[in-house]
Amino acid sequence: NAGVTQTPKFRILKIGQSMTLQCTQDMNHNYMYWYRQDPGMGLKLIYYSVGAGITDKGEVPNGYNVSRSTTEDFPLRLELAAPSQTSVYFCASRRKQGAGNTIYFGEGSWLTVV
């Protein structure tokens, strides 16, 4: 199984540009998440989805958008990139039933906005 796959791994954006971080999972997981990781701050939840067609804001949603048209895919869109969005982004997924289900992470996307 590929697990959680996110692309690209590295990207440099100019201020004001837009881009989409792709995330796909092949485990038929209902729940999917986007986190950003800033030094000393742990993982902050940007958006999450509990199933196809359903998305909700997390702790730090401003400047981002998501969609969940299929169970497998959960892309994260950055509109009008700002230096404050320089970060490492992680996509994750888990099964719906049971709060104890293991969370599976993608390998991370390093984004720099200059």
Place this chain on the structure above:
Amino acid sequence: ILNVEQSPQSLHVQEGDSTNFTCSFPSSNFYALHWYRWETAKSPEALFVMTLNGDEKKKGRISATLNTKEGYSYLYIKGSQPEDSATYLCALPDVRGSTLGRLYFGRGTQLTVWP
């Protein structure tokens, strides 16, 4: 938002030392706690999922305990090795109605083991 706190923020130990750190959380509405090991430039790796008060889990030299009544979990590493150097994260799922499905992470404890 669930307030998940980890302490200490960082820890430096010598090879062979044993160490432990803490994850604290609200004791109400508890369902599960996850421990993750996270090395730089890699994705977090699952260590333990703990669900019952008094749970003790072990994986090699790493073990964890859970006290849901007082809202904390300890992670222990016995005889630390340089390869244990990583950030250790704990996470709690939110099971409350309007925020069901969210996962909240602590800031992590960054462990450095010196040879």
